[in-house]
Every structure is written in C-alpha cells, then in structure tokens.
Amino acid sequence: MKYQIIPVTPFQQNCSLIWCEKTKRAAVVDPGGNIDRIQNEVVKLGLVLEKILLTHGHIDHVGGAKALAKAANIPIIGPHIADKFWIENLPKQSQNFGFPHCDAFEPEQYLQDGDIVNLGEQRLSVLHCPGHTPGHIAFFSAQSQLAWVGDVLFRSSIGRTDFPQSNHQDLIHSITEKLWPLGAEVAFIPGHGPMSTFGEEREHNPFVADQLLR
Ligand SMILES: [Zn+2]
C-alpha cells in the first residue's frame, strides 16, 4: 500500500491518501477538511479515488467527508456504528471546535472488527479499537506492515478519554490487545503528529510501555 500524509484542519490531522500502486485505486483516510488539497494530490498522482475511510467520528477526521464524497461521487465507509452519535452531532462539533459548519451524514457502510476493505489488489483489515471513542477503528495492511490508528495511539502519547462515552480502560485494552499483536515492526500513522512503530511505543511510550503495564 502506497500512502501520502496530507495534514488537514487547524488540528493538523494526518489525513492519508492511500493507494494500490498497480491499479492506482485510492482511498482517503480521515478527510477532516481541506478537500481541495486532497483532490489536488489525487490528480497530481494520477489516482482513481474510490472511497473514503473513517477511523472515528470526530470533526477533525470526518469534517470534509461529506463534501468530498459528493464532489468525487464516492462512498463513505466506517467508522464502527458506535460512533454514529458523534457523526450525528457534527453541527454541534463544528460550533464547539470553531470549524466551518458541518452537516451530519450517514456512511454507506459501518465497519466491524475483522472486516476487510479492498483497494485494488491491496487489503486492509479492520480492528475495532474503542476507548477514545466507542466506535473507533484502525486499519491494518499486513502486506505493508502499516497501520492507520487515528486517535488511539500517538508517538509518545495515547488518545484523550475525556469525551462522552470515552473509556480509558477500553483504550489501553485496544492498544495492548488489538495493536500490539500486529507486531513490533509495524509502523503506524497516527491521527496527529509523527509516525512511529508499535515496538518503539512498547519501549518508550509514557502511557503504555510494557514495563509500565506489567
Ligand atoms: Zn479524535
């Protein structure tokens, strides 16, 4: 799986354009906003945009989804249905976070743990990772040893759990029982900030390093 990170919104959210090199079929993970920038990259790279994938329902991750879906005539897929309330709450989220007004929408498809998303000849597996939000999911490419983890895990940090229906214990469980088993070598693209690997975080992350949880 090829990818390019396109930071979007005032929150510098790591929107990712991902594609199958062979077929040029592409998806956008978490288009929080700045959809012109995303569409320009699609054209520049000669890709065929096929779908939008969402990790969770926070506005910095989904704020541009509906507009992009409409402009490119592509479906919105994900997150898990437990984040439906966040997506329905988008008009309020846009007010609270000082974003341009954003309408609620209904994804074409919600995803569940164990689902597979195909993109050309590439496959992503879906992991349900509740905690930051109840319907948060991560996408994993076994072929590329790469994961998109949204706001579950960051380099040297973890997702906030001070939102409605957040749960700190669930978050820790998602990280240690869903992400760690993918392998220490796996690199991940977090929702914000620089990339890292699961192995690096198991050693040095001040919240979830192995030695802290023992
Ligand atoms: Zn979030």
Ligand SMILES: [Zn+2]
């Ligand atoms: Zn975020």
